Amino acid sequence: MDFLDLPPLLGARGTLRLPGSKSISNRSLLLAALAEGETVIRDLLDSDDVDRMLEALAALGVECAREADGTCRVRGVAGPFPVKQADLFLGNAGTAFRPLTAALALSGGEYRLSGVARMHERPIGDLVDGLLEIGADIEYLGNEGYPPLAIHPGQAAGALVRVRGDVSSQFLTALLMALPLSGRETVIEVVGELISRPYVAITLDLMARFGVEVAREGWRRFTIPAGARYMSPGELFVEGDASSASYFLAAGAMGGGPVRVEGVGRHSIQGDVRFAEALAQLGACIDMGDNWIEASAPEGGRLKAFDLDLNHIPDAAMTLAVAALFADGPCRLRNIASWRVKETDRLAAMAIELRKVGATVEEGADYLYIVPPARLRPAAIDTYDDHRMAMCFSLVTLGDCRVRINDPKCVNKTFPEYFRVFASIAQPVPVIAIDGPSASGKGTVAARVAAELGWHYLDSGALYRLVALAAIGEDVSFDDETEVEALARELPVRFEHARILLGDEDVTDRIREEDCSIGASRVAVLPSVRAALFDRQRDFRRAPGLVAEGRDMGSVVFVDAAYKFFLTASVEARAQRRHKQLMDKGIAATLHDLRNDLQSRDERDAARVVAPLRQLADAVLVETTSMTVEEAVSFVLENVRARQAREVG
Ligand SMILES: Nc1ncnc2c1ncn2[C@@H]1O[C@H](COP(=O)(O)OP(=O)(O)OP(=O)(O)O)[C@@H](O)[C@H]1O
Numbered sequence: 001m002d003f004l005d006l007p008p009l010l011g012a013r014g015t016l017r018l019p020g021s022k023s024i025s026n027r028s029l030l031l032a033a034l035a036e037g038e039t040v041i042r043d044l045l046d047s048d049d050v051d052r053m054l055e056a057l058a059a060l061g062v063e064c065a066r067e068a069d070g071t072c073r074v075r076g077v078a079g080p081f082p083v084k085q086a087d088l089f090l091g092n093a094g095t096a097f098r099p100l101t102a103a104l105a106l107s108g109g110e111y112r113l114s115g116v117a118r119m120h121e122r123p124i125g126d127l128v129d130g131l132l133e134i135g136a137d138i139e140y141l142g143n144e145g146y147p148p149l150a151i152h153p154g155q156a157a158g159a160l161v162r163v164r165g166d167v168s169s170q171f172l173t174a175l176l177m178a179l180p181l182s183g184r185e186t187v188i189e190v191v192g193e194l195i196s197r198p199y200v201a202i203t204l205d206l207m208a209r210f211g212v213e214v215a216r217e218g219w220r221r222f223t224i225p226a227g228a229r230y231m232s233p234g235e236l237f238v239e240g241d242a243s244s245a246s247y248f249l250a251a252g253a254m255g256g257g258p259v260r261v262e263g264v265g266r267h268s269i270q271g272d273v274r275f276a277e278a279l280a281q282l283g284a285c286i287d288m289g290d291n292w293i294e295a296s297a298p299e300g301g302r303l304k305a306f307d308l309d310l311n312h313i314p315d316a317a318m319t320l321a322v323a324a325l326f327a328d329g330p331c332r333l334r335n336i337a338s339w340r341v342k343e344t345d346r347l348a349a350m351a352i353e354l355r356k357v358g359a360t361v362e363e364g365a366d367y368l369y370i371v372p373p374a375r376l377r378p379a380a381i382d383t384y385d386d387h388r389m390a391m392c393f394s395l396v397t398l399g400d401c402r403v404r405i406n407d408p409k410c411v412n413k414t415f416p417e418y419f420r421v422f423a424s425i426a427q428p429v430p431v432i433a434i435d436g437p438s439a440s441g442k443g444t445v446a447a448r449v450a451a452e453l454g455w456h457y458l459d460s461g462a463l464y465r466l467v468a469l470a471a472i473g474e475d476v477s478f479d480d481e482t483e484v485e486a487l488a489r490e491l492p493v494r495f496e497h498a499r500i501l502l503g504d505e506d507v508t509d510r511i512r513e514e515d516c517s518i519g520a521s522r523v524a525v526l527p528s529v530r531a532a533l534f535d536r537q538r539d540f541r542r543a544p545g546l547v548a549e550g551r552d553m554g555s556v557v558f559v560d561a562a563y564k565f566f567l568t569a570s571v572e573a574r575a576q577r578r579h580k581q582l583m584d585k586g587i588a589a590t591l592h593d594l595r596n597d598l599q600s601r602d603e604r605d606a607a608r609v610v611a612p613l614r615q616l617a618d619a620v621l622v623e624t625t626s627m628t629v630e631e632a633v634s635f636v637l638e639n640v641r642a643r644q645a646r647e648v649g
Pocket residue numbers: 436437438439440441442443444445461577578581624625626627628629630632
C-alpha cells in the first residue's frame with residue numbers, strides 16, 4: 001500500500017491560499033450548465049469530485065472549458081440536458097451524484113448513474129422517493145435504496161414533494177436545484193429535522209445568483225416559483241474551501257501559529273467557516289478579515305476540553321475529533337450521525353484510528369467521546385478512501401508524534417495538493433544526521449553537539465551492536481536472517497541517561513567489545529534486520545531536536561534531516577584513536593589488528609545492498625584527521641547555527 005510518513009512537528013505557522021470550495025464548485029457547475037448564457041467560474045476547485053462533475057456535464061452535452069488558472073467557462077443549455085441518453089460514472093462524488101440524479105429525472109431521457117463501490121453503499125432512497133412522488137421514473141440497478149440507478153423518461157411535474165432531511169441535506173439540495181426545470185411552482189416539504197443546514201443555505205444562495213429565488217418557511221418548506229429559469233450571472237468566484245481551511249486553522253491552534261488561510265472570511269457563504277467559532281470556544285485565538293481567517297494557540301497553550309453539538313459543521317467537525325487529542329480533558333462531539341453515510345462510516349473509522357494513537361474513545365450512534373492520551377503514540381493511519389481522514393490525521397504530528405498516512409492520494413477528492421501545502425506551514429522537529437566510517441569520531445561529536453543544543457541523541461550503531469549481543473546470547477548465527485530479525489523486533493532495550501540496558505542487564509561497555517563490533521556489522525547487512533530497527537530509530541526524533549549518528553541517518557532513516565554531515569578521518573588516524581580509546585579502558589589491542597578490523601567493517605558497510613555507507617551530495621564533509629574533538633564539535637555547531645540564522649533571516 002502506498003503511504004506517506006510525516007515527521008513530528010515543533011509547531012505550525014504561515015499563510016496559505018485555499019483551494020476552491022468543493023460544494024460551491026460542483027453546485028456552480030450544475031447551475032451554470034442549466035442556465036441560459038455563458039458563465040465564467042473563477043477559482044474552480046481542481047480535484048477528483050469536480051472532474052467527475054465536469055465529465056458528466058460534457059457527456060450530457062454541456063460545453064465546459066477549464067483553463068490552467070482555475071477559470072472554467074460553461075456554456076449553459078438553458079433548461080434540461082440536450083443529450084437524452086448517457087451512462088455516467090460519478091466515482092464517490094456525492095455532490096455530483098445526488099444533484100445529477102434529480103436534474104436527469106427532469107430531463108426526459110435514458111440515463112445510468114453509477115460510482116465506486118462505496119458510492120453504492122451510500123443511501124439515495126429518500127431522494128428517489130421524492131422524485132417518484134412527482135412522477136419521475138427511476139429504477140435501482142443494485143440494492144433497493146442505493147446507487148447505481150437507471151433513470152427513464154418520466155412525467156416529473158408534481159406540485160408538492162416531500163423529502164427526508166435527517167439523512168443527508170444533499171437530497172434537499174438536489175431537489176432545489178433540479179425542480180426549476182419543471183417550470184411549475186413546486187413546494188418541497190422536509191420530513192424530519194433538517195441536518196447540515198448551512199449546506200442548504202449555500203444552495204439557496206447560489207440559486208439566487210443564477211436568478212431563482214426560493215421562498216423559505218423556516219427549514220421545513222421551500223417554494224420554487226412557477227416559471228423559474230436559471231440565468232447566468234456572467235462571472236462567479238468560488239470561495240476557498242472552508243472545510244479544507246479547518247485543518248490549517250486547527251494546526252495554528254494546536255501548533256502555536258499564527259496560521260492564516262486566504263480565500264474565506266467573515267462574508268463566506270459556507271457554513272464550515274463556523275469551525276473558527278468552535279476553535280475559539282476551545283480557547284484558540286481567532287482573527288478574521290473579509291477574505292482570511294487566522295488561528296493561533298490559546299494563551300495558556302493548551303486547547304480546552306469541549307462538549308459540542310456539531311450538526312451544523314459535519315465535515316469540519318472531523319477536525320475537532322483530532323483536536324480533542326490536544327485538549328486538556330475528555331471531549332464530546334454530538335449530533336454527528338450523518339458521518340455514517342459519508343465517504344466511509346466516519347464515526348467508526350475515526351474511533352478506530354484515534355485509538356491507534358492512544359486515545360480512549362467511546363463510539364455512540366451519533367456521538368464520539370474522546371479521552372486524550374497523556375502522550376500520543378506513532379501509528380499507521382488507515383484512511384478508508386476518505387480524504388478527510390487523511391487530512392485530519394496529519395495534525396497528529398503536532399503532538400510531537402510521527403504518523404504514517406496510508407493511501408495518501410485519497411486527498412485528491414478535494415485537495416490534491418494538501419500534503420505539499422501542509423508541509424509549507426509545518427515546522428518539523430529538526431534532525432542533525434552525522435554519518436561516517438568506524439572510529440571517525442561521530443559518536444563523540446554527535447553526543448557533544450546534542451548536549452550543547454539540549455537535543456536528544458541517537459547512537460544507531462548501538463542498536464546493531466545490541467542485536468549482535470542478543471544473537472550471541474541466544475546462540476543465533478549472525479547470518480540467520482529470520483532469527484536475527486525476530487531478535488531485532490523484540491529487543492528489550494532501554495536507554496537510561498548514558499547507560500544502555502538489555503532486559504535488566506547494563507550492557508553499555510559489553511556492546512563495545514570486539515565480538516559485538518564484528519557481529520553488528522554482520523547483522524547490519526540483513527535487510528529485514530534494518531527494517532526491524534527503522535521505526536525504533538525514528539522514535540528518537542522528539543522535540544526540541546535530535547542528533548543521530550551512524551551509517552544511514554541522512555540517507556535512509558532521516559532523509560528529511562535539515563542538517564547532514566559526513567564525518568571522516570584517515571584509516572591511520574581512526575586506528576590510532578580506537579587504540580587509545582581501548583588502552584584508556586585497559587583493553588589490549590594492536591594497531592595492526594584494529595586497522596584491519598576497521599577496514600573490513602567499512603568495506604562491509606560500504607558494499608552492502610541496503611543502506612550502504614556513503615557520503616551524500618547534500619551532506620557537509622567534516623574531515624577530522626587533523627582536528628581535535630572540540631574543533632570538530634565547533635565546526636558542526638557553527639555550520640548548523642549559520643544555516644539556522646539564514647533560515648530565520
Ligand atoms: N577530531 C576528532 N573528532 C572526533 N573524535 C576524535 C577526534 N580525535 C580523536 N577522537 C577520538 O576518537 C575516538 C573514536 O571516536 P568515536 O567512538 O566517537 O567514533 P565513532 O565514529 O562513533 O566510532 P564507531 O562507529 O565505531 O562507534 C574517541 O575516543 C574520540 O575521543
